[in-house]
Amino acid sequence: MxxxxxxxxxxxxxxxxxxxxxxxxxxxxxxxxxxxxxxxxxxxxxxxxxxxxxxxxxxxxxxxxxxxxxxxxxxxxxxxxxxxxxxxxxxxxxxxxxxxxxxxxxxxxxxxxxxxxxxxxxxxxxxxxxxxxxxxxxxxxxxxxxxxxxxxxxxxxxxxxxxxxxxxxxxxxxxxxxIQSIENNVSPLGSTHDKEFSRMETKLLYMTNREKYKNNAILIEAIQEWNAQNTNKVVLYLTLDGQSTEHIRYIGKIPYESIFKAYKSVDALIFPSLTETLGLPLLEAQEAGLPILAADLPYAREVCGSNAIYFNPRSKTAIMRSIGNFLKNRYARNPGQFHEKSILTSxxxxxxxxxxxxxxxxxxxxxxxxxxxxxxx
CATH class of the missing domain: 3.40.50.2000 (Glycogen Phosphorylase B;)
Structure with missing residues (x-):
């Protein structure tokens, strides 16, 4: 054959x-x-x-x-x-x-x-x-x-x-x-990333690229508006090259051999993408026991189940509300809290x-x- x-x-x-x-x-x-x-x-x-x-x-x-x-x-x-x-x-x-x-x-x-x-x-x-x-x-x-x-x-x-x-x-x-386990991907991030992730504010990571459907623009606007209205500031890390501001940090690509360490260095993954087949970072974040804020869309619901705080990805207000919900509850970074299995266990x-x-x-x-x-x- x-x-x-x-x-x-x-x-x-x-x-x-x-x-x-x-x-x-x-x-x-x-x-x-x-x-x-x-x-x-x-x-x-x-x-x-x-x-x-x-x-x-x-x-x-x-x-x-x-x-x-x-x-x-x-x-x-x-x-x-x-x-x-x-x-x-x-x-x-x-x-x-x-x-x-x-x-x-x-x-x-x-x-x-x-x-x-x-x-x-x-x-x-x-x-x-x-x-x-x-x-x-x-x-x-x-x-x-x-x-x-x-x-x-x-x-x-x-x-x-x-x-x-x-x-x-x-x-x-x-x-x-x-999905290949990333638990051993803990190589040093390098001095630049280590310095970025050492900040004391709440740190949100978005593994993204420049495609429009990744919804970077509205996420940035939501973070900026949140910080303008609240004393509890949030820092957004984007895996893009660009000109950073105080709370919007462009950190470029994270080496794959360091990806688990990166997840462990932030407080939550935020994922507002308007479409994905499944969204690999959603799987990786669950493996790292990282809280997730995700677009309320079929791909994220299927991958994360009850393991995420969901929001309307086209609404700044909804994104800000999910950030407030996360900060209020401060989900412990503990895989045992998850009630539904990720398709990572396939x-x-x-x-x-x-x-x-x-x-x-x-x-x-x-x-x-x-x-x-x-x-x-």
Whole structure:
């Protein structure tokens, strides 16, 4: 059985972490591939990922689709289908949110981009992201999903959104790969971060980036207004580069090897993002026993359950109210206080993708054999 996995678009941030973790796990469990007589080929956009190649896992660096949108279109509509046919692959697995328009073999798709399923308004996205995700990717789903044999997602809210928005009737599998523990990620933060986190005021951390949907602007306004109205000041730390003020501190990226130490150095995580697949910092903060103030949206409710103070992320007043609620209660940093388990405890893994595809084998070949007997295709 031969499976082709495409991840040629995943070269940065969350997308890269998906293919990295996928290959890392598959490489370490290649004995499962051998036992099931599976040959897995992965197409990647980062050459360093080739180090995970094993006898059963072939990793191919393919930069062609990243050259331009035209190259990507040609690769997925001309080159890749020809490659699949020439190498007689049995199944196609896309880890990059969309499948291929025409295939004679079953295909599965991992959908981990939440923007097409969110209620984001045009002003809450950069124009390029609105066009890319709300227009183009939405159009692709309308045309392609009917030809996709199975979909993988990481959360229930994504599954329900796909079913609701596109009336998808085939199998949607919720696979929540276990998140790597960060308890040992306590390397020194460095003198700059140590000095920042030594402040006596209440410290709120937001692990963020510059995308509009991260909702940085309204959070900053809420913090500024809170501090203008209250003597109990709050310091907001943003993992961005920028010009700091007294209570809005731009601290840049925190090294991953120090991330657990960073969580332990602040009083709470605040997370006003307007959409996420699941929100990795929400999982990490729970592992660190850190209080959480989060957007009252499906992704956060599913990940945090009762482990957070929720607020309307589009309302400064609501954000300020949640800060006041937190300061009033001063939740103890104690994992034992949590009443619901985080999906951090998931027993799923990336090998489950392969197991599910493998379980399709008998059904697929049975149909193919019946069609052949009947003279069909």
């Amino acid at each position: 031969k499976i082709l996995t495409n991840a040629t678009a995943l070269d940065s941030r969350g997308g890269y972490s998906v293919i990295h973790d996928f290959l890392y796990e598959i490489s370490n469990k290649s004995n499962v591939l051998r036992e099931k007589q599976i040959e897995l080929t992965a197409l990647v956009a980062k050459e360093n990922l080739c180090k995970y190649e094993t006898e059963q896992l072939k990793v191919i660096y393919e930069p062609y689709p990243k050259k331009s949108p035209i190259h990507k279109w040609k690769y997925e509509n001309r080159i890749l289908p020809s490659l699949i046919k020439a190498n007689k692959f049995d199944f196609y697995l896309s880890l990059q949110n969309s499948g291929l328009p025409y295939l004679d073999i079953p295909q599965y798709v991992l959908i981990h981009q939440p923007i097409p399923f969110s209620d984001l308004k045009p002003k809450e996205l950069e124009l390029k992201n609105f066009i890319k995700y709300k227009v183009l990717l939405h159009s692709i789903y309308k045309r392609q999903l009917a030809n996709v044999d199975g979909v993988f997602v990481q959360t229930s809210w994504m599954k329900e959104a796909i079913q609701r928005k596109y009336s998808y009737k085939k199998n949607i599998h919720i696979i929540r790969p276990a 027993n799923d893994n990336y090998m489950d993708y392969i197991r599910i595809i493998h379980s399709h084998t008998d059904k697929y070949h049975g149909i193919a054999k019946t069609n052949e007997m009947l003279g069909g295709t």
